Amino acid sequence: MAPSRNVTIGCLVALSFASAFAQTTRPETQLPAAQEVSSLAKAAEQGQLAQRFMDDRLAVWQQRLKLEGWRISVTTVRLSDLPPETLGGIRWDKSKKSAVILVLDPSDYRLPFREMLDDMELTIVHELVHLDIASLPRGQASRGSEEHAVSGITDALLGLARKKP
Ligand SMILES: [Zn+2]
Numbered sequence: 001m002a003p004s005r006n007v008t009i010g011c012l013v014a015l016s017f018a019s020a021f022a023q024t025t026r027p028e029t030q031l032p033a034a035q036e037v038s039s040l041a042k043a044a045e046q047g048q049l050a051q052r053f054m055d056d057r058l059a060v061w062q063q064r065l066k067l068e069g070w071r072i073s074v075t076t077v078r079l080s081d082l083p084p085e086t087l088g089g090i091r092w093d094k095s096k097k098s099a100v101i102l103v104l105d106p107s108d109y110r111l112p113f114r115e116m117l118d119d120m121e122l123t124i125v126h127e128l129v130h131l132d133i134a135s136l137p138r139g140q141a142s143r144g145s146e147e148h149a150v151s152g153i154t155d156a157l158l159g160l161a162r163k164k165p
Helices: 017-020 040-064 113-133 145-160
Strands: 006-011 071-077 087-094 100-102
Touching: 006 113, 017 145, 040 071, 040 113, 071 113, 087 113, 100 113
Parallel strands: 071 100
Antiparallel strands: 006 087, 087 100
């Protein structure tokens, strides 16, 4: 096989809520009211709502970041299908200008619905910022530095977007 032009990045995004997943060794950090939602029907309905929300936010942020030239979709993945220590990711093909953003599946979230949506939006913006800087020439910067920059930019963008008027 020829080397693939596909680039995949796994991200430890959603830092503000990271303790809600993964770190099961710290049960004293919040385990919020997710269990209120018990019926499967409701879960399915929320899954559809979440997908619609993500498609909507993707369109908004793709435009804001001037990435309209890309064909981008967002899909959910189970935590077990992501690389260790990551909570989201993006896969792109520069030659085709196509990308898929990977967002944690609702069933792996342990957050109230509204906070889950906020977190999904954060993942989408974070991964779009990665895509935005993907065209820069690679310097000495390590993955860690890129991750730090992407997280800072994402926080700033979302902070502005969510600021109460
Ligand atoms: Zn990242």
